[in-house]
Amino acid sequence: MTDAADSGWLRTVAHEVRSFDRSSTAERVAELLRARVIEGDLPPGTRLSEEQLVEVLHVSRNTLREAFRLLTHEGLLVHRLHRGVFVPELDEDDLVDLYRARRAIECGVVARLEGADAVRLRPLHDAVAAAEDAARRGDWPAVGTANMRFHLALVALGRSRRLDETAARLFAELRLLFQTVADPRPLHEPYVQRNRALLDLLAAGETARAAEQLDAYLHDSESQLRTVHRDSPRRVP
């Protein structure tokens, strides 16, 4: 085969993959909106008008509504009957709820972890390294992202696809809360070291102590976020 033939083949495949890409217009729309919500472009409380989005995205209402369903079940949108879909406004109860779920799952995974070799700990190591790097640069949002990756990797140690998906949903909701605070530094900075310490404990096989530390860690994070969130500058008159 010639090079020309090869590139033609590749282009065909690329096109097929894109149009095939594990579902359809609805999923692509969902991905688009997901990014906007997570990135904070759409502040909590905003309504996503069907009419408007149909116009902008050039998809039918039905397709758009399927995308809404997807995001609703990820917790990134809330659906109120006959009123539309909104970017959720999480309150303190939600925060408490989310952290309870986190503690149960993350500590549950860590506590019954038997023998985690270096290979399986690699993603944790990478996440910590990325966080430390971002902290040196003073890029606190990036630190937050890296820390979240650390916790996702922590849950992944449980080796359950379903658990991973659950954790991803919880963290997506948590991002919604983090967004509302003006200065992210104090929320992320202290935990870079603590993640490192946690990783060291895991590498040493001290799962019991790791779980204990993680529990305290998450309690601290929760109460900190609670106080910050209480006097958050969100007042929409």
Next chain:
Amino acid sequence: MTDAADSGWLRTVAHEVRSFDRSSTAERVAELLRARVIEGDLPPGTRLSEEQLVEVLHVSRNTLREAFRLLTHEGLLVHRLHRGVFVPELDEDDLVDLYRARRAIECGVVARLEGADAVRLRPLHDAVAAAEDAARRGDWPAVGTANMRFHLALVALGRSRRLDETAARLFAELRLLFQTVADPRPLHEPYVQRNRALLDLLAAGETARAAEQLDAYLHDSESQLRTVHRDSPRRVP
């Protein structure tokens, strides 16, 4: 009144009846199908034809598809592009995955449980009592249901709405697995006593030992289900 007026009135009433609940048609359809799937009326692997269901349920294709989306995200249906939705056929990997998730969550909740008074343990007590009663009657499917209720109540001790929802999803998938076995007795009978023992430990405040027992309990249940499932009579040539 003319016939035309009557038919208009009937149509209005019919719609009112159908939509008086604070839920959409899609959700009601989903609930209907959910029951059918969980009850085992639709064996794993069956395809749910849109055309057919539209005919039977008297809803439009779009509405039906929204219902499909709902159930897909609960894990009760799988969606294959351009092929339709199917009742999932869970294999041994799924079983392992589900039990890993269960152990992490349930043990995670129990381990960090501090002070569960009698009131909060009440649902657990009720579930155990129901299981014991059903066992006396020899109604093993009912025993299975009661046991599942016990575990849901266990997760509920974590006091997190999101955790409860996750657990409900996992247990719904597990039901799909339990259905495939012919004789449910050996799968449920032994755990009635063990649930009782677990409850006693919790009432005594021995959370650490309870978590330990629960872990062993779930490991036993898993390996038992694995062997049963391996020689399950499901062969569709």
Next chain:
DNA sequence: CTTGTCGGATTGTTCAACAACTCCCTAGGT
């Protein structure tokens, strides 16, 4: 036996229309 292709059947997506509901605004009573 493998490979390629055709046609029927099913799903993916769009569109337009109407019914039902929420929200806001106004009018009227106290």
Next chain:
DNA sequence: ACCTAGGGAGTTGTTGAACAATCCGACAAG
């Protein structure tokens, strides 16, 4: 001034039909 009822206006909920894209099995050619 306050509350309540009711009427639009605008949005969502649901339907049915239509067309395009895709899968599946069958059949023919090598």
